[in-house]
Amino acid sequence: MTVRGQRIDRAWLREHSELGVCALLLFAGLLVLVDSLLGTVAGSDSDPLGPHAVPFVLGVLLLVLAVLLALDVLRGGHGEAEAGEDIDLSAPMDTRTVFMLAGVLIATAALIPVIGWPLAGMALFWGAAYTLGSRNPVADPLIAAGISLFTWIVFDVLLGVDLPGGPLMGVL
Amino acid sequence: MGGFANALTPGNLAFAAIGVLLGTAIGVLPGIGPAMAVALLLPVTYALDPTGAFILFAGIYFGAMFGGSTTSILLNTPGESAAVVAAMEGNPMARSGRGAQALAAAAIGHFIGGVLGAIGLVLLAPLIATVAVDIGAPDYFAVMVLAFIAVTSVLGSSRVRGFAALAIGLTIGLVGLDPLTGQARLTFGIPQLADGIDVVIVAVGLFAIGEALWVAAHLRRTPPEAIPVGRPWLSRADLGRTWKAWLRGPFIGFPFGAIPAGGAEIPTFLSYVTERRLSRHPEEFGSGAIEGVAGPESAASASSAGTLATMLTLGLPTTAIAAVMLAAFQQFGIQPGPLLFENEPELVWTLIASLFIGLVLLLVLNLPLAPVWAKLLQIPRPYLYAGILFFACVGAYAVSGQPVDLVVLLAIGGIGFLMRRYGLPVLPAIIGVILGPDAELQLRRALQIADGDWSTLVSTPFAVIVYLIILALLLLPAIRAVLARRRPTVRL
Numbered sequence: 001m002t003v004r005g006q007r008i009d010r011a012w013l014r015e016h017s018e019l020g021v022c023a024l025l026l027f028a029g030l031l032v033l034v035d036s037l038l039g040t041v042a043g044s045d046s047d048p049l050g051p052h053a054v055p056f057v058l059g060v061l062l063l064v065l066a067v068l069l070a071l072d073v074l075r076g077g078h079g080e081a082e083a084g085e086d087i088d089l090s091a092p093m094d095t096r097t098v099f100m101l102a103g104v105l106i107a108t109a110a111l112i113p114v115i116g117w118p119l120a121g122m123a124l125f126w127g128a129a130y131t132l133g134s135r136n137p138v139a140d141p142l143i144a145a146g147i148s149l150f151t152w153i154v155f156d157v158l159l160g161v162d163l164p165g166g167p168l169m170g171v172l
Numbered sequence: 173m174g175g176f177a178n179a180l181t182p183g184n185l186a187f188a189a190i191g192v193l194l195g196t197a198i199g200v201l202p203g204i205g206p207a208m209a210v211a212l213l214l215p216v217t218y219a220l221d222p223t224g225a226f227i228l229f230a231g232i233y234f235g236a237m238f239g240g241s242t243t244s245i246l247l248n249t250p251g252e253s254a255a256v257v258a259a260m261e262g263n264p265m266a267r268s269g270r271g272a273q274a275l276a277a278a279a280i281g282h283f284i285g286g287v288l289g290a291i292g293l294v295l296l297a298p299l300i301a302t303v304a305v306d307i308g309a310p311d312y313f314a315v316m317v318l319a320f321i322a323v324t325s326v327l328g329s330s331r332v333r334g335f336a337a338l339a340i341g342l343t344i345g346l347v348g349l350d351p352l353t354g355q356a357r358l359t360f361g362i363p364q365l366a367d368g369i370d371v372v373i374v375a376v377g378l379f380a381i382g383e384a385l386w387v388a389a390h391l392r393r394t395p396p397e398a399i400p401v402g403r404p405w406l407s408r409a410d411l412g413r414t415w416k417a418w419l420r421g422p423f424i425g426f427p428f429g430a431i432p433a434g435g436a437e438i439p440t441f442l443s444y445v446t447e448r449r450l451s452r453h454p455e456e457f458g459s460g461a462i463e464g465v466a467g468p469e470s471a472a473s474a475s476s477a478g479t480l481a482t483m484l485t486l487g488l489p490t491t492a493i494a495a496v497m498l499a500a501f502q503q504f505g506i507q508p509g510p511l512l513f514e515n516e517p518e519l520v521w522t523l524i525a526s527l528f529i530g531l532v533l534l535l536v537l538n539l540p541l542a543p544v545w546a547k548l549l550q551i552p553r554p555y556l557y558a559g560i561l562f563f564a565c566v567g568a569y570a571v572s573g574q575p576v577d578l579v580v581l582l583a584i585g586g587i588g589f590l591m592r593r594y595g596l597p598v599l600p601a602i603i604g605v606i607l608g609p610d611a612e613l614q615l616r617r618a619l620q621i622a623d624g625d626w627s628t629l630v631s632t633p634f635a636v637i638v639y640l641i642i643l644a645l646l647l648l649p650a651i652r653a654v655l656a657r658r659r660p661t662v663r664l
Contacts, residue, residue, distance in 0.1 A: 018594045025336060028343055035358050051350035054612045055357060058342055065336045072332055097388045098589070101561070102582055105381075108565060109578035117569075121562060128561045132388060134554035143555065151566055155216075 022070040029062030100131040121148035184522065187224045188530045189537070191231020196538055198232060199239020201556065206236035207492040207602075208383065211375035212563050214500055215570035222504045223519050227526040229497050230480065234286055234527075234534055237472050241278045245271060245465070257440040261457065261464030268460055277462050278469040279539055281418050285470030286531040288422035289429070289477025294524055297485050298513060309618035310629045312487070312509070314638035316611040319488050319603060321642050330595065337596040340587065341604020344374055351613050352620075369580060370571045371499045374605045377581045378598055379492075380564040382588020384557050389589075391553060414466035417447050421470025428471075429478025429490065439475050440468035477527070484508050484520060489606070492599045499606045 036055030104127035111120040125144035134140055198209045210229050217225040245262030258278060265274040320338060347358040348368025359365040421443050428439040447467040448457045457464055479490045487509035489495035501508050506516060513520055568581040591598055615629075622628035630636050 021336070021590065021594050021596070024590070025339070028340070032343060032346065032358065035360075051353050051355045051357060055346060058339065058346065061335075062339050062343065065332060065339055068332045069336060072330070093389045093593075094391070095389065097391070098385050101385060101388050102586075105561070105565065105578060105582045109575040112569070112575050112578075117566075121566070124565060125558045125562045128558035129554040132391060132554035132557055134552060134558075144558075147559065147562065151562070155566065155570065 016073055018073045019070060022066045022073065025062050025066035025069065029059045029066060031059075032062060033059030097131055101128060104128055104131060118145075118148050118152045121151065124148075184224060184227050184526055185529065187227040188231050188526050189533055191228040192235040192530050192534045192537060194228075195232035195235020195237075196239040196242070196534070196541075197235075199236035200242050201239075201551070205379070205493075206232050207375075207496050208379035208560075209236070210493055210496045210500065211372070211379050212560075212567050214372045214375065214496070214503065215567040217500060217503065222501075222506060223522050225500065225504075226497070226519070226523050227530070229500065230523060230527055231530045231533075233476055233480070233493055233497075234282070234473060234530055235538075237469075237476055238279060238282045238534060238538055241282070241465075241469050241472070242275065245274045245278065257444045257468040258465055260444065261461050265460035265462065265465070270460060270462075273462060274460075274465050276539065277414050277466040279535060281414070281421060281466045281469035282473040283531050283535040284418040285422045285425055285473035286477060286534075287528065288419075288470075289426045289474035290524065290527045290531070292422070292426045292474070293477050293481040293484075293527070297481055297520075297524075308632065309614045309621060311632055311634045311638070313611060313614040313618060313629065314635040314642075315486055315488050316607045316614065318638050318642050318645075319607055320600075320611070321645055333594075333596045334600050337591060337598065338600035338604045340591075340596070341601035342608040343604075344369055344584070344601075345605040345608035348609075351609065352616055364574065364576060368609075369584070370577075371502070371606060372571050373568050373577055373581050374584055375496050375499060375602060376564045376567050377584030378588040378591075378602060379496075380560055381581055381585025382592060382598070384560050384564070385585055385589040386592045387557060391557075413451075413453075413463050416450075417443075417463040417467035418470045420446060420450075421467045421472075422474035425471030425474030426478040426481075429475030429480075430482045439471040443467040443471040473531075480527075484512060484523075487512075489603060492602060495599070495602050495606050502606075 032055050036052045036059065104124060107127070108120050108124040111123060114120075122141070122144040125147055126140050129140050129144065194209070195206060198206060209232055213225075213228070213232075217228075220228075241258040241262065244256065244258040245266050258274075262271075262274040262278065265271060343358075345368070347365055349356055349359075421439075424443050424446065425439040428442075444464055444467065447463040448461075451457065451461060451463050453461060479494045482488050482490055483494040483498060485508075487498065487507065489498045498508060506512070506519070564581065565578055568577050569575070571577060588598065590596075591601065618628050619626070622631075630639065
């Protein structure tokens, strides 16, 4: 299959990966449209828009934007990846680190009800630091524990924000 | 002026001091911006009173401007987008051993710019407030539409992507129960989503998690080298060149900060160009002209004051951090806008008074501490970003104590990551989330009050003026294109 004389193969898809964003916009638009039209009731005389007007407009807007963006990408335009002080765009993207960080976050979410915030938070910090490249087996857990405990004390005890203490509650 | 009395209480003074120090540190540190910092602190504010919280945020805002220019001068990598210009003259100055002078010029510039900007705020705000006191739902709606249009079509190089980001933000804001009829939208039968996705989670997800994930994917293996510098001070010759630049800056900065989609980048650049044209030493520009640091930095702080002015008097956020601060106001149930001065005069005047105090603190605390800030840059990056992730999770969890919020946080962080990868600006998205539901509410309320009569949307002079401005903004590129085509024939 060709588009404007270019073969659509893996390399072409990778270069035009921004089409994934278009797909996302398309999907979001359809989702919004379906959900708003099926799930809500039309408005009354005094509320002519009702709850489904804005979602309808938004859904159509998302679809239109998906098409416009796809046209722009196919014509060769592309969005600029964000740069920054710690960012080295010349190297290829390190997706393994990103997925590992995501895993650390999910693990923390699962661990909080089980072992409480101070310990789960320590796991979060240590896990994140490890994923990002820090390999100090003594300093890392200590700093992680320190920050986690300090934050828990400040938030739970001093500020009254509710963070479950877990098994440490009996100790402190 | 009871505001000063309130602002000088030990508690509020402490907040101002913490805010300014925190803000400078944030401006210096890579990866954290003032918008992200305020987003991360949103859950903390639940326990604080509104006045203290906003003094803290304002301190962070101004402090971050200064911190950003510090890294700009020492590292040639701006901590804030508004500090880009500081690098153009400041970094060459630092390399030739005049870093201390550059830092001093920047610091005093920030102080003067901020003070003049704050004076502007004091003078203008009550005026705008009395003029717009009769503001109603149609006017609020018009202002919000202006915010949407301005932010998406003026910022960024690609309008399609700007609108796409806005649409994403509006979609996220749509989740939850319809405010007027109570029907569920986009909740898919999940009870936790009935209250919508909390603004804090969206802000923290887009700014903190998205940034952290993005940096994780591209982490530079060797941190950039900072130029060591002594304490900042200025000689008399330097002062002679800088004082006019310091005073010119705010006149450029304040108006730009106040208009939608203005921000601080444009005025700093304009100030730089102005200083170069008016300078007696134009040949020095590019290799270390001190006016090139003094003017832009003064403009930057004045534009921060301008942004605060618009946010407080009209409820119109012109930068990302103003948008997050607006969300913070809403958390406290306070609606910024012309009625703010009537309903919460004590809060507003205390806040404004603490701006002045914060600026003084900024100058006094930061000048001697500049070498310390430079050392901050040596924090190992894994700890820095692990810390960001940690506080992001604490904040998100503190919202409602549900671990599932962390998963939502991650999902939104993923969206933030994709947006950074494909050049979708984050600012329209956050404005979509914060203002979207409000805009819909105002629109439907206006129609309800008018019993379904659509002409109510243009029934007030204020609304008409705003819509004319929107039309002008939308037509601007078209007008520019037509003028460009006409020019060759005019020459003949």
